[in-house]
Every structure is written in C-alpha cells, then in structure tokens.
Amino acid sequence: MSSSHHLHFKTYCMLFIMVLFAPLGNVLLGKGMKEVGSIVSWGPSRIPHIALLVLTSGYIWLGIASLLTFFVAYMLILSWADFSYVQPASSITLLVVALLGYFYLGERISPLHWTGIVIICLGVFVVGNTPPRTTEVR
Amino acid sequence: MREALLLFLVVTSGTGGEICVTRAMKRVGEVTDFRPTAVVRVILRAMKVPWMWVGISMMALAFFSLLAVLSIENVSFVVPVTALNYAAGALGGKFFLGERVTPRRWAGVLIVCLGVTLVWLGKR
Numbered sequence: 001m002s003s004s005h006h007l008h009f010k011t012y013c014m015l016f017i018m019v020l021f022a023p024l025g026n027v028l029l030g031k032g033m034k035e036v037g038s039i040v041s042w043g044p045s046r047i048p049h050i051a052l053l054v055l056t057s058g059y060i061w062l063g064i065a066s067l068l069t070f071f072v073a074y075m076l077i078l079s080w081a082d083f084s085y086v087q088p089a090s091s092i093t094l095l096v097v098a099l100l101g102y103f104y105l106g107e108r109i110s111p112l113h114w115t116g117i118v119i120i121c122l123g124v125f126v127v128g129n130t131p132p133r134t135t136e137v138r
Numbered sequence: 139m140r141e142a143l144l145l146f147l148v149v150t151s152g153t154g155g156e157i158c159v160t161r162a163m164k165r166v167g168e169v170t171d172f173r174p175t176a177v178v179r180v181i182l183r184a185m186k187v188p189w190m191w192v193g194i195s196m197m198a199l200a201f202f203s204l205l206a207v208l209s210i211e212n213v214s215f216v217v218p219v220t221a222l223n224y225a226a227g228a229l230g231g232k233f234f235l236g237e238r239v240t241p242r243r244w245a246g247v248l249i250v251c252l253g254v255t256l257v258w259l260g261k262r
Contacts, residue, residue, distance in 0.1 A: 010172070020156070029205060038210050040147030054205065075159065075184065080168040087224070093188045094218050105150030109214050116256030120221045123249030126242065127224050
C-alpha cells in the first residue's frame with residue numbers, strides 16, 4: 001500500500017470513529033442529564049446533590065467513554081491532518097445527532113428544525129472547502 | 139437567557155480548546171504507530187505540552203456547560219446550535235490570529251448562522 005493510500009485509509013478510519021462516537025456520546029449525555037432533571041436551582045447547596053446524580057448515572061459514564069474515544073481519534077487525526085479538513089469532514093455528526101435524538105430519544109423535531117440542521121451541515125461543508133492556509137509561511 | 143449563556147460558553151470554550159489542542163498535537167508530530175502502547179506514549183507526550191492543558195481546561199468548561207444545557211434542552215437542539223463554533227473560529231482567526239478569512243469562508247459561516255437561526259426558530 002502506498003503511503004498516500006495508507007494516509008487516506010487511516011484518515012477515513014479515524015473519521016468513521018469520530019462520526020460514530022461523538023454523536024453517540026452526546027446522545028448518551030443528553031439521556032443521562034434528562035434523567036438527572038432540569039437544573040432549576042443554581043445555589044451552591046444543590047451542587048453536591050447534582051454532582052452525585054450525574055456521577056452515578058450509567059448513561060453519563062457511557063457518554064463520557066464515547067466522547068473520550070472520539071477525543072483520542074480526534075487527537076490522532078490532528079497530528080497529520082489539517083484542522084480545516086477535519087472540522088468540515090466531521091460536520092455529518094450534527095445530522096447523526098439529530099437522527100439519534102429523533103429515533104432513539106424520541107425527540108420532536110419540526111420540519112423547520114430539520115431544514116436548519118441540513119443548512120448548518122451545508123454551511124460547515126462550504127467553510128471546509130476553503131484554503132486551509134490564508135497567511136504567509138515565514 | 140440561561141440557555142443562551144450556557145450555549146455561548148459551550149461554543150467559545152469549545153473552540154478555544156480545540157485550537158489549543160491542535161497546536162499541541164502539531165508540536166507532538168504525526169502519529170504513525172497505532173499499537174495501544176504507542177498511542178498511550180503519544181498521549182503522555184501530548185500531556186507534556188502546556189497548550190494541551192490549556193485546551194483540556196477550556197474543553198472541560200465547555201463540557202460542564204454542555205451537561206448543564208442538556209439538562210434543560212433536547213440534544214437535537216443543543217448540538218446543531220454548537221455549530222456556531224465555526225463562526226467563533228472564523229472571528230477568532232481574523233481578530234486574534236490575524237488570518238485572512240476568505241469570502242467563501244464567510245459565506246459558509248453565514249450559512250451556518252442561518253441554519254442555527256432556523257433550528258432556534260424551529261424549536262419554538
């Protein structure tokens with residue numbers, strides 16, 4: 001396998017891990033925090049109680065594990081790929097989050113909301129199709 | 139108002155953290171060995187770069203803000219809105235790093251902002 005093919009292969013593998021685990025992590029955190037309930041009081045006396053609820057939630061820990069997996073893949077890919085390549089390539093995660101929220105969490109998403117999500121993905125893609133460097137190398 | 143403040147923290151701290159982590163990883167160099175022990179060694183090497191700790195601190199603040207906002211809003215609303223970090227990135231690049239942001243990139247940022255507006259309106 002040539003080094004170029006090898007670079008593409010490992011890049012796509014890392015992107016796949018990112019696109020899978022980032023939305024999964026967010027959805028699990030969302031489910032966990034919904035179980036904790038709305039944080040209505042910001043008083044210091046409530047913080048230990050909220051922390052206990054958060055730290056004993058299995059969904060929160062699974063979410064953190066998923067986001068850590070994402071973060072390691074993200075760190076690794078950034079060691080060879082441009083930030084301006086990685087960011088737009090992972091824009092699909094926004095759509096995946098909405099799909100998981102809709103099908104797994106049963107969240108209501110209006111047509112306007114869906115349209116907004118698709119437009120955001122489009123915007124992120126446009127941002128990504130710009131030159132990665134706009135300043136002179138010294 | 140409270141959700142807007144939390145989302146602002148998620149976006150600004152998250153973007154700042156990502157930029158710091160990028161800077162740290164570029165200093166560590168390209169990863170070519172993916173065996174678990176080698177990956178752990180890379181992570182330990184990255185932890186010795188101060189920018190990594192600045193980045194992790196900012197990302198931690200973003201994370202706790204995210205947890206707080208997820209307790210009051212749906213994930214399908216919160217996560218798409220955090221795409222505003224592209225706008226924060228472009229503004230930060232222009233005003234803090236002196237980068238020349240191309241018209242096309244500004245157009246993309248505007249499209250993202252339009253999408254976020256629709257998501258916000260669609261929630262109501």
